[in-house]
Amino acid sequence: MDQAVAAKEQVAAADAAVLDIRGLRTEFRIGGQWHAAVRDLSLALRANETLAIVGESGSGKSVTALSALRLLPSAGARIAAGAVMFDGRDLTKLSEAEMSDVRGNAIAMIFQEPMTSLNPTMAIGDQIAEAIVIHRGAAWSSARAQALRLLDEVKIPAAATRLDDYPHQFSGGMRQRVMIAMALACRPQVLLADEPTTALDVTIQAQVLRQLAELKRAYGMAVLFITHNLGVVAQIADRVAVMYAGEIVEAASVADLFARPTHPYTAALLRAMPRVDRDAAGLEPIPGGVPALTAMPTGCFFAPRCPLRQASCTAQHPELLRFPNGHEVRCPVVLAEAAR
Amino acid sequence: MTTLAPTAATRRARAWDTFSRNRLSWIGLALIALIVLAAIAAPLIAPHDPLEQDIVARLDPPSAEHWLGTDTYGRDVLSRMIYAARISLFVGFVATLIAMTIGATIGILCGYVGGWFDQFMMGLLDVMLAFPTLLLGLMIAAMLGASLHNLIIAIAITEIAPFARIARAPTITLKQLDFVEAARALGFGPVRIMGVHILPNMISDVVVMGSLWMASAIRTEAALSFIGLGVPPPAATWGSMIREGFDNILDTWWLSVFPSLAILATVLALNLLGDALRDAADPKLRAE
Numbered sequence: 001m002d003q004a005v006a007a008k009e010q011v012a013a014a015d016a017a018v019l020d021i022r023g024l025r026t027e028f029r030i031g032g033q034w035h036a037a038v039r040d041l042s043l044a045l046r047a048n049e050t051l052a053i054v055g056e057s058g059s060g061k062s063v064t065a066l067s068a069l070r071l072l073p074s075a076g077a078r079i080a081a082g083a084v085m086f087d088g089r090d091l092t093k094l095s096e097a098e099m100s101d102v103r104g105n106a107i108a109m110i111f112q113e114p115m116t117s118l119n120p121t122m123a124i125g126d127q128i129a130e131a132i133v134i135h136r137g138a139a140w141s142s143a144r145a146q147a148l149r150l151l152d153e154v155k156i157p158a159a160a161t162r163l164d165d166y167p168h169q170f171s172g173g174m175r176q177r178v179m180i181a182m183a184l185a186c187r188p189q190v191l192l193a194d195e196p197t198t199a200l201d202v203t204i205q206a207q208v209l210r211q212l213a214e215l216k217r218a219y220g221m222a223v224l225f226i227t228h229n230l231g232v233v234a235q236i237a238d239r240v241a242v243m244y245a246g247e248i249v250e251a252a253s254v255a256d257l258f259a260r261p262t263h264p265y266t267a268a269l270l271r272a273m274p275r276v277d278r279d280a281a282g283l284e285p286i287p288g289g290v291p292a293l294t295a296m297p298t299g300c301f302f303a304p305r306c307p308l309r310q311a312s313c314t315a316q317h318p319e320l321l322r323f324p325n326g327h328e329v330r331c332p333v334v335l336a337e338a339a340r
Numbered sequence: 341m342t343t344l345a346p347t348a349a350t351r352r353a354r355a356w357d358t359f360s361r362n363r364l365s366w367i368g369l370a371l372i373a374l375i376v377l378a379a380i381a382a383p384l385i386a387p388h389d390p391l392e393q394d395i396v397a398r399l400d401p402p403s404a405e406h407w408l409g410t411d412t413y414g415r416d417v418l419s420r421m422i423y424a425a426r427i428s429l430f431v432g433f434v435a436t437l438i439a440m441t442i443g444a445t446i447g448i449l450c451g452y453v454g455g456w457f458d459q460f461m462m463g464l465l466d467v468m469l470a471f472p473t474l475l476l477g478l479m480i481a482a483m484l485g486a487s488l489h490n491l492i493i494a495i496a497i498t499e500i501a502p503f504a505r506i507a508r509a510p511t512i513t514l515k516q517l518d519f520v521e522a523a524r525a526l527g528f529g530p531v532r533i534m535g536v537h538i539l540p541n542m543i544s545d546v547v548v549m550g551s552l553w554m555a556s557a558i559r560t561e562a563a564l565s566f567i568g569l570g571v572p573p574p575a576a577t578w579g580s581m582i583r584e585g586f587d588n589i590l591d592t593w594w595l596s597v598f599p600s601l602a603i604l605a606t607v608l609a610l611n612l613l614g615d616a617l618r619d620a621a622d623p624k625l626r627a628e
Contacts, residue, residue, distance in 0.1 A: 071524055075455065097529075104526030111525070116518040121540040130536075131526045182526065 024082035055243035125163030368612030388416035443503025451511025552614035
């Protein structure tokens with residue numbers, strides 16, 4: 001009965017999803033063998049929603065976004081299984097030419113480093129207009145007019161006078177806004193943001209986040225927001241997926257996740273996060289580190305670092321389970337406890 | 341590229357600073373300007389018709405009438421040298437331009453595409469590099485036959501490999517930078533990324549080497565003309581003029597010596613200019 005409801009909910013979610021990643025498995029070749037960096041990852045991204053992926057370095061969050069847009073290096077990386085459904089098509093099956101038509105058009109991406117993500121030899125007005133010319137077949141003059149509108153929209157002061165400026169004439173925060181303007185140039189339905197505020201200082205970070213939220217509403221976009229910063233998640237996301245060692249260990253709405261962190265890893269992450277309303281001395285680092293791709297434990301990947309570890313944890317790899325509180329969690333130990 | 345790296349504008353300003361403070365760069369620039377102007381204004385400044393024969397005055401040593409003497413047919417050596425500058429500079433410039441265009445295209449393609457294509461092309465070019473420039477040029481010129489076009493083609497082919505190498509290395513560095521990744525994420529095709537996003541960021545490296553290789557092209561042209569594989573007579577090039585005077589160099593030294601000095605001056609000027617441009621473009625070499 002419960003399962004039937006859950007299944008129905010899932011179908012409904014998949015229906016409304018703009019971007020639906022199903023069972024994605026991305027592998028890298030290390031020492032002649034393929035190792036999974038992302039495994040069995042399913043995410044449904046809905047319109048006008050921000051889904052955050054949180055995790056520490058090497059947890060596979062960037063690889064997930066790069067896989068969705070098929071931007072992985074052509075040698076030594078592959079999508080081994082799964083589908084990325086968008087607009088009724090499986091992106092993993094498209095030709096390179098069809099994929100180029102999707103990138104920067106229906107699905108756009110912004111990157112972490114604003115200082116190096118713009119072409120130093122090209123005026124920013126032209127860089128923004130370029131995507132409009134390529135994807136929409138617009139004339140350069142009308143594309144530049146749209147570039148001006150976009151610069152206004154991302155709140156570049158005196159945008160009209162800055163259209164012919166080069167990237168080195170802009171500060172880091174300004175460059176990140178130019179990057180966002182470039183990504184929005186063709187009115188994408190999906191925006192993949194890979195740590196877009198990590199390289200910015202805190203005040204600029206808050207401005208850019210607020211702006212992204214406004215633009216999401218204005219464009220009705222689905223945003224996949226990748227970050228390692230839980231404070232940023234609380235500010236911008238509607239739903240969160242916590243990743244560990246290439247798989248989702250917990251997924252929930254933002255309010256629920258912060259109120260009732262369920263997976264031991266999520267709980268540990270929150271205990272390790274500094275908060276103004278608590279003493280910094282109470283911070284608890286998580287012992288150990290993320291296992292290497294080539295040396296994944298057989299059972300639960302988090303077991304070696306887990307405070308709730310039991311004998312059964314190292315024997316069998318846990319499935320992602322739906323909990324009574326609505327979370328999806330990859331931990332049968334916590335489920336058993338909750339049932340009691 | 342850290343956040344502290346100098347911006348493009350200050351880099352350009354500094355490069356100009358280094359270039360203008362280098363005295364040798366000005367000597368090179370002045371010398372090459374002089375030679376190019378002389379070649380352009382040849383009909384105005386040449387004292388005689390370069391093809392006009394004066395049998396009575398044949399093999400005259402330098403005099404007030406013929407400043408650099410006359411050759412076997414009584415033609416004025418100075419006038420012939422000035423007209424020869426046109427052909428020598430033209431051959432050097434066009435051959436280098438062709439080699440630069442083809443070589444840089446191959447280099448960018450190899451660097452960007454990588455894999456077996458890169459291995460195959462660079463292997464092929466390494467084979468070409470294994471032959472000395474002159475020997476390779478001689479083989480190609482001999483196969484094609486002696487004419488202005490064939491001379492240019494032969495010299496251009498000998499210089500494709502070095503230009504490909506110069507273009508390939510920065511392409512490999514640039515293609516890993518974030519803005520190239522961003523261009524891919526915006527759905528731009530490989531041709532556009534190579535032409536609009538990679539080429540403008542490395543073109544200065546290629547152009548700087550161009551002036552050094554133009555000097556080499558002029559040397560090769562002179563050598564090929566010297567052994568008779570250059571432009572057919574009666575047109576003069578510096579190399580063919582040296583050849584004409586070479587048999588009797590001890591008696592009629594002026595026939596060979598003055599064209600040799602012209603080649604020396606041009607090659608020296610281009611090398612000085614090329615070195616200065618390279619130093620200005622590369623801050624790492626500046627301290628030396």
